[in-house]
Amino acid sequence: MNLNDFLSTNSKSIPPSAIRRFFDLANEMRGQVISLSIGEPDFVTPIDIREAGIRSLEQGNTHYSPNQGFIELREAISDYMKRRFQLRYDASHEILVTVGGSEAIDLFVRAVVNPGDEVIIPEPCFVSYKSCVLLAGGIPVTIPCRQEDDFKLRPEQLQAALTPRTKLVFLGFPNNPTGAVLEKNEVEALAEVLRNQPVLVLADELYAELTYEPASHCSIAAVPGMRDRTVIINGFSKAFAMTGWRIGFACGPQELIGAMNKIHQYAIMSSPTTAQEAALVALRDGENHVVAMREEYNRRRRYVVQACRDAGLACFEPLGAFYVFPDIRPTGMTSSAFCEAFLSEEKVAIVPGNAFGDCGEGFVRISYAASMENIIKAMQRLKAFVGRCIQHD
Amino acid sequence: MEKREEILNLLERNAKLTAAEIAVMIDRPVEEVEATIASLENANIILGYRALVNWEKTVAAPVTALIEVRVAPQRDQGFDNIAQRICRFPQVKDCYLMSGSFDLMVIIEDASLKDVAMFVSEKIAPLEAVISTGTHFILKKYKMNGTEFFGQDDDPREAVIL
Structure with a gap:
């Protein structure tokens, strides 16, 4: 009996990662290298948030929560969205607490995409988008965001990708892996293209708290007319350094959140109770931690951008998330070859850009969610490595 | 900031x-x-640049003690005069004026327990203004100047997260 014959067409439709070999190599060398390859904060969850989790367990709060999440947390999320992004969501029907932003992405896609529906995905982007669409039987339509456009989605690109079969558009900004942020006027221009089209928007705003002056995050849901066709995905992982707690949320119109909740209640039941109680404290008292982490990220960001440029790599200035996405084409190497050689020769792990879509080829993602000491060492090695690569040509 | x-x-x-x-x-x-x-x-706001050393991992490993000193304040000078006299001994690493049940907290570093004990009994206790001393030896350092000594060096995160 060949078990592969039992696998569903949808599960088989997910292509293997473009950077399998690099993954294996990085795992093999784990512990011996400086890792700038990690898409999660190096900060530990702030201690008062951790203590809220401990308190919750000590009090014996070990039961299921309501499917949608505790109402206190949904109310705190509602306040937070109003306070930070001037968006109003009703805690009882328009907010769903999920197991990380990733679950929310999958739920929304499954709730709205029918087989054959087209879903527009600007690349480079977070790796789950395409797979979620394929699992739902949808057709991913990718748009390459280019370095010359500062890795932003242009309205004319969006216009050209729309067809009568388009059901949904992904907007993942501030962007992983490029660090690009969409400004208010740019979001408005995209909204203008969508305004008279019957399409929905998935706004992945996990990095909304991590933007650096002069940039600031503007949600497409804040543009008049867009709120009622947009689901915002957000969470606690990046802003509050809570990746391992697995907690996120979605905000959107009642019909869409309701449909997502139907899938959530059967697939997941509810988000972890401990994590929800900790997340409540994060929203109530965590602002100062966010500010401190953002300031530290910003110092590292400036340092890494400058170091890449000093090393001879053109580098767009990312004003969001915690990634730098330099152009390694002057070395004449592919992204994978560059990253594998850099790992073997200099013991620094960074991620090939093509992991995030074909148009990421020629670029690498450097995460500055790492200590300044390690960043400084890694950038000295980058300079030496790039120097050797360019000399060889 | x-x-x-x-x-x-x-x-x-x-x-x-x-x-x-x-x-x-x-x-x-x-x-x-x-x-x-x-x-x-x-402006003497930056007073120096030094390495933070975990001496316990070396052969030199000195003994550190925290001395509570009760002092009779002197007319017009309060505690400054006696504090400055104590600070002149090279064994004295830190010296602070405290609120509470004693006046000066003096941190001493010396080669052995005996050296510290002798220093306190011969140099600090006999000073005229000193009323009493209490010596506490530091057994193990967990955190110093904001640095944890038991901190793990390895990154606990996965090798690659996309």
Whole structure:
């Protein structure tokens, strides 16, 4: 009996990662290298948030929560969205607490995409988008965001990708892996293209708290007319350094959140109770931690951008998330070859850009969610490595 | 945060940062950072640049003790005179005026328990203004100047997260 014959067409439709070999190599060398390859904060969850989790367990709060999440947390999320992004969501029907932003992405896609529906995905982007669409039987339509456009989605690109079969558009900004942020006027221009089209928007705003002056995050849901066709995905992982707690949320119109909740209640039941109680404290008292982490990220960001440029790599200035996405084409190497050689020769792990879509080829993602000491060492090695690569040509 | 305080914070965490590195991190010209550091040094706000050493991992491992000293304050001088006399001994690493049940907290570092005990009984206790002393030996250091001594070096995160 060949078990592969039992696998569903949808599960088989997910292509293997473009950077399998690099993954294996990085795992093999784990512990011996400086890792700038990690898409999660190096900060530990702030201690008062951790203590809220401990308190919750000590009090014996070990039961299921309501499917949608505790109402206190949904109310705190509602306040937070109003306070930070001037968006109003009703805690009882328009907010769903999920197991990380990733679950929310999958739920929304499954709730709205029918087989054959087209879903527009600007690349480079977070790796789950395409797979979620394929699992739902949808057709991913990718748009390459280019370095010359500062890795932003242009309205004319969006216009050209729309067809009568388009059901949904992904907007993942501030962007992983490029660090690009969409400004208010740019979001408005995209909204203008969508305004008279019957399409929905998935706004992945996990990095909304991590933007650096002069940039600031503007949600497409804040543009008049867009709120009622947009689901915002957000969470606690990046802003509050809570990746391992697995907690996120979605905000959107009642019909869409309701449909997502139907899938959530059967697939997941509810988000972890401990994590929800900790997340409540994060929203109530965590602002100062966010500010401190953002300031530290910003110092590292400036340092890494400058170091890449000093090393001879053109580098767009990312004003969001915690990634730098330099152009390694002057070395004449592919992204994978560059990253594998850099790992073997200099013991620094960074991620090939093509992991995030074909148009990421020629670029690498450097995460500055790492200590300044390690960043400084890694950038000295980058300079030496790039120097050797360019000399060889 | 003011740029001056930001520079102090960065240097307090890592005194090996160069002015050029700091300039990039805080987005100011390197000349300005150099001038600020020079003025901080001149104003005795930056008092020095030193390594934070975990001596317990060396053969030299000295003994550290915390001495509570009760002092009779002197007319017009309070505790300053006696504190300054105590500070002149090279064994004295730190000396603070305290609120509460004693007056000066003196931290002593010396080669052995006996050296510390002798120092206290021969040099501190006999001082005229000193009423009493209480000696506490430090057995193990867990955290010093903000650095945890038991901190793990390995990154606990997965090798690659996309």
